[in-house]
């Protein structure tokens with residue numbers, strides 16, 4: 347996935363290990379499509395800011411251009427971002443999977459899960 351490749355490259359260049367946060371720089375993303383399935387050319391509706399937390403990267407801020415079809419009114423966000431994080435969520439799929447494995451396969455306690463997440467650059471407050 348190209349977003350992750352770019353992010354990993356930035357981290358490696360700057361700090362030479364992958365568990366360092368990239369900081370508050372905003373990462374631009376948009377739909378890879380220029381045309382709708384109905385044939386119309388897509389236009390930009392708005393740009394929204396999304397805070398997303400990913401394993402090893404911590405909190406990242408994406409500026410996502412939302413495109414729309416003037417013909418059928420469909421809207422299009424970034425396909426790459428939707429592969430990293432569920433819609434309306436701030437936590438990436440890999441964090442959800444990581445927590446599930448820790449709880450249900452490794453039988454870790456909540457504290458152990460939080461400590462393991464912190465080692466992967468994800469800070470979550472206990473319930």
Ligand SMILES: [Zn+2]
Pocket residue numbers: 382383384385386415416417418419420
């Ligand atoms: Zn359309």
